[in-house]
Amino acid sequence: MSTSQGEEAAGPPVDREPGAVPRERRQLINVAYRLLGSLADAEDVVQETYARWYALTPEQRDAIASPGAWLTRVASRVCLDLLGSARARRERYVGEWIPEPLPDRAEWAEGRPAASTVDPADRVTLDESVNMAFLVVLEAMTPAERVAFILHDVFHYPFAEVAEIVGRSPAACRQLASSARRRIRARRAPEATVAQRAAVVRHFKRAWEAKDIEALIGLLDPEVSTVADGGGIVSAEPHPVEGDERVARVFVDIAERAPDLSILERTVNGQPGLVARQGDALVVVLALDVVGDRVTHIWAMRNPEKLRPWTT
Numbered sequence: 001m002s003t004s005q006g007e008e009a010a011g012p013p014v015d016r017e018p019g020a021v022p023r024e025r026r027q028l029i030n031v032a033y034r035l036l037g038s039l040a041d042a043e044d045v046v047q048e049t050y051a052r053w054y055a056l057t058p059e060q061r062d063a064i065a066s067p068g069a070w071l072t073r074v075a076s077r078v079c080l081d082l083l084g085s086a087r088a089r090r091e092r093y094v095g096e097w098i099p100e101p102l103p104d105r106a107e108w109a110e111g112r113p114a115a116s117t118v119d120p121a122d123r124v125t126l127d128e129s130v131n132m133a134f135l136v137v138l139e140a141m142t143p144a145e146r147v148a149f150i151l152h153d154v155f156h157y158p159f160a161e162v163a164e165i166v167g168r169s170p171a172a173c174r175q176l177a178s179s180a181r182r183r184i185r186a187r188r189a190p191e192a193t194v195a196q197r198a199a200v201v202r203h204f205k206r207a208w209e210a211k212d213i214e215a216l217i218g219l220l221d222p223e224v225s226t227v228a229d230g231g232g233i234v235s236a237e238p239h240p241v242e243g244d245e246r247v248a249r250v251f252v253d254i255a256e257r258a259p260d261l262s263i264l265e266r267t268v269n270g271q272p273g274l275v276a277r278q279g280d281a282l283v284v285v286l287a288l289d290v291v292g293d294r295v296t297h298i299w300a301m302r303n304p305e306k307l308r309p310w311t312t
Helices: 025-036 039-055 058-062 067-092 132-139 143-154 159-166 170-187 194-210 213-219 244-257
Strands: 220-229 261-268 271-278 281-291 294-301
Touching: 025 039, 025 067, 025 143, 039 067, 067 143, 067 159, 132 143, 132 170, 132 281, 132 294, 143 159, 143 170, 159 170, 194 213, 194 244, 194 261, 194 271, 194 281, 194 294, 213 220, 213 244, 220 244, 261 281
Parallel strands: 220 294
Antiparallel strands: 261 271, 271 281, 281 294
């Protein structure tokens, strides 16, 4: 995913063909989602970016050598501004805040997601840079670190261009990206294959449905943690729940309180995950991180505002 520190990425190709600007939408959504961890905010950023483009005079637009690069710079700067105020907003947020899960109604089978029916123009490319564990690490970075790392290591923008966006020297941006990489390495555990993840998540689903606390404990890492995001709108644990037995009891309690709960296998941020419904209502999307044959982290999205893309 990253380039070596001694190399400089070539950056995106220049596209001056008619229709090139509208075709940049997917690229902008991909950049903004990774920078913000929110699909709704990413869509707002893209709308603002296009508004600024079409506010230019035809002469100003013609003078821009690479419209795609211009759009990405503007979108990244808007994201940088939003990230700067995000921490203050998070302090006012009720309960735990976790990134918005990417909607993908595709089932997965034998560890492989089924083909998605999402419009490719609006779809976020699913790779390791959007799995929930990765996005949570990004949340711990400073805004400048996050922008420098995502643009350079994920999207291969040269540090000279990143510097224009962040407002620092290329050397400083190189250091920001290096610091971000250290954060990633410090938190990265040995990864399970997608098939291994799928098997563990499926066993977790069956144990949850059976309310089998011993089976759940056997699937959970002793230091497992569960974080739930209700946004103050619906009920959710206000703080992380840690430890295999405590987490197992939380899920058994949920199953006992909601006997009509329907648990479905779905792709969540490119990984095998689970969705729970009560009747026609989607009540939670679960992203699970798996190391070896144990679940190490569970992120439970309950906030209905963050679940809108899953229900429309």
